[in-house]
Amino acid sequence: MYSETELYPNPDVTQAVYEYCIAHSTPLPDVVDQHREKSIDFSRKAGMDPMMMVNPLQAQFMLFFAKLVGARKVLEVGTFTGYSALAWAEAIKGQEGARLVCCDIPGPHTEFAKATLLEAGFSNPLITFLEGDGVESLQSLPADQFDIIFLDANKSGYMPALETVLSRNLLSPRGVLIADNALRRGLVADATEKNPHAVDLDTTSNMSYKHCDEFNKFVRDHERLEQVMLPAFDGLNIVRLKQ
Template sequence: MHDTISLYPNPIVGADVVGYAIKHSTPLPEVLYQHQKASEDFCEKEQLPAFMMVNELQAQFMLFLAKIQKAKRILEIGTFTGYSALAWAEAVKTQPGGEVVCLDLENKASDFAKEAFEKAGYGDIVKFIGGDAMETIKSLSGTFDIIFIDANKDGYISYLDLTLSLNLLAPGGLIMADNALFKGLPANKKDNPEKNNPRWIDIAAEMDKFNQWVNERVDLENVLLPAFDGIHFLRRKVLKH
């Protein structure tokens, strides 16, 4: 699970605040807790980075947000072990025709995710499409109430541009781009303890490029929240007639 960026006096207080928030938010369904533990065990066994999963509080937030949005169809670009997809599935399962479409490469993590969807009883709700997202996006039809981007960071601009050009976002729909403030580096490299990690610096540069690109789009309105690892929310502007 990725570390939450703290806005509090020190990391100890920040961690306690997150724990307090989790405890005082509606608990996730048991299936998500089971999948979280199974995902962590799987990542340890396969030597995969578990921090690529959203954390527990973010899963609570996403489920809550999707219910507020009354989302019926959700597109997820980047699925990893399927933890976030299960949260989306929990939110849309009561909607007639509720569906979560997941795009990711075929690999051990996606195989694990697909098995988890079936095991959780969501095989008829969650649809996994394997392959390069820049190609699989073109195969989609209809519109989505939420589009969640959490894949390779150098692809964010291309994914967003393509989904918008294909009109895949429903009227009033919401786009969420995860890790937009990756480890705080887009905002501050000088005082950041992660500044000596070349890989993190490269990823942060991609997120900075994406954030600036979004901010320059005249057809979008957006808000970048310093929550979790940074979430950039976007929606199309409502045109006045």
């Protein structure tokens, strides 16, 4: 069976393809692009890692995907500086009953995200912020169903977050849950010396691949779920309820 998966021959071509994809995808609204630069500057000054943001092509994908599925209600667990939230808000704005719920821990990044969304013209009732532990926020969230649920917080919280989503029926019948960083630098598939990221396996960031692997296996084996795993960005596990 043919199983070749190497799309591009070297990092230079990979980077060129990435830039080509951005240039040939529908551009992000100016307010989203401008916020990215502000977020990078803010993160560095605050001693935080701007790599915690989704990249521009992923933001383009998210905005397009939300429009594609006709999403009106989005739940985001892990908002950071609000870059991804701004993309979701741009996708659902203007629709009757549109709602975006953002969950993150309190901190300067959350205040930055709130200010950004407000400056862009997004406020209640469209935007709601729940501050605190992500899973606890899901547990306390008033009953509702969401068309898209985006998980991008601490990877140790992915499993309990999904269990809460299922037990509380938070995902609409034809809704989609997207778990970001599902491949965790490829470590879920290969954590041997062949993966250069395995050198730093003792770091908290890289050790989280075990939580991602546990989550991926849980989704794969769950009788109520079906999913596709995409080797895009740092891996997307796209999940829905079986129809």
